[in-house]
Amino acid sequence: MSEQNTRSDHMVADRRAKLEALRGRGIDPFPAVVTRAERIEQLRAAGNDVQASVAGRLIAVREHGKTIFADLADESGCIQLSWKADELPAEEFALVKLLDPGDFLAVQGTTFTTKMGELTVLVTSHQVLAKALRPAPRSWQEFANIEERYRNRPIDLLAHPAVKQVFAQRSKIIQAIRAFLDDHDFIEVDTPILQPLYGGGAARPFVSQLNDLDMKVYLAIAKELYLKRLVVGGFERVYEMNRVFRNEGIDATHNPEFTMLETMWAFVDYHANMDLFEELVESVANRVLGTTRITYQGTDIELGRPWKRCSMRDALKEFADLDVDDLSDTALQDVLGKQHLKLDGEYRRGLAIEAIFSHLVEPQLIQPTIVYNYPADTSPFAKRMAGQPDWVERFEPYIYGWEMGNNYTELNDPDELKRVFREQAEFQQRGDEEAAPYDEDFVQALEYGMPPTSGLGLGVDRLIMLLTNAASIKDVVFFPFMKPRGGQSQPEAGDHA
DSSP: OOHHHHHHHHHHHHHHHHHHHHHHTTOOSSOSOOOOOSOHHHHHHHOSSOEEEEEEEEEEEEEETTEEEEEEEETTEEEEEEEEGGGSOHHHHHHHTTOOTTOEEEEEEEEEEOTTSOEEEEEEEEEEEEOOOSOOOSSGGGGOOHHHHHHTHHHHHHHOHHHHHHHHHHHHHHHHHHHHHHHTTOEEOOOOSEESSOOSSSSOOOEEEEGGGTEEEEEOSOSHHHHHHHHHTTOSEEEEEEEEEOOSOOBTTBOSEEEEEEEEEETOOHHHHHHHHHHHHHHHHHHHHSOSEEEETTEEEEOSSOOEEEEHHHHHHHHHOOOGGGOOHHHHHHHHHHTTOOOSSSOOHHHHHHHHHHHHTGGGOOSOEEEEEEEGGGOTTBOEETTEEEEEEEEEEEETTEEOOOEEEBOOOHHHHHHHHHHHHHHHHTTOTTSOOOOHHHHHHHHTOOOSEEEEEEEHHHHHHHHHTOSSGGGTSSSOOOOOGGGOOOOOTTOOO
């Protein structure tokens, strides 16, 4: 057993002894009723000679002879406490010695300023609200292991105040996204997370079982198809910002569960959404940071409009010196081989072009860039370009070499949609795990008529990473998915230990 673990065990034993001592004196160390009149920031603003009634967590306790000092913190701030043996009955002063850092406490008293100039509450009475049985790390050095920090986020937040600030920023960023869309007359909606069929993205789903109906169900990989149904029903501008789930890899920018913003906007095409995407990111940066110029991992990035825009074909010419219009399928396969790239499933020309683009071009798109006009093979539900049936009206924005979202002019011809679904079903039968299943209900919905519409998608967690200078998506998700300790799998539902 390590020295640190031994010390921790001794401290836990000491705290449990104090817990029993409190109970032995008839004190409930976990009461339901809390006496709290103000937050600490309000008390500090009021100054001296004020009756105090605050509550929070003890973050330090110091004994100096007949005086015990402590620091009490709530979310708004911190204030010093003082108990004086000369001004309290001996039994009450003895109770103070049963307190530890980490305990939650409510105190009443009067404020004064010490000779050191520190605003302090002279405590006349206190109530233990929750006895902490484990000591929090005394400093960040005691809790520096990054994997343990992700696994034990409550202690990470206690040990690293900067982590809490990141998540406070996360909340502000999400609020700013909503405010922007609300200002642009979009209506926020909720669509199913548990779906009878998955769709709206090229991804492997998580599969579950609905016992009552004895049927397979899927966690949403996207909300697109449901948002389009709402456009059919008469809504012209809708958005949803919610969790989606993709049964794929885990790395610095991917988590199986992540936050996606999706919109649908009737009577516009993808050009309008290019403008909207730029304006959204610019607005959020200004609202949250007060500037559009950020530094991410040492790289200066300007998020303000206008962004660079180019077609995928032009981007391949500029950054990879490849003219895909002049390359045969054999030549494309040669490029794949030379770059050691493998396609998921069978060869399709459009998928090959996108794979080459992702490998050779994406990492070079550091400053905000919109790449538009994608191969039709990559986007079955996007509208084909007029006169260029092998290409679709799709764009993706890139920042720091990351794809930030997926956006296109929606396919609204129900007969063409049927053909695409049947084609996807064939791909699925041939082993393509990311092909979309046939959705008869969605096809029937479009037969009632959907106006020209464009959808926008944004990976919210990646935007938060950029605006908080976070190196990993795990730094901006409270509870990222982690492999079990020791690599052991979790027991299946119904298993018994």
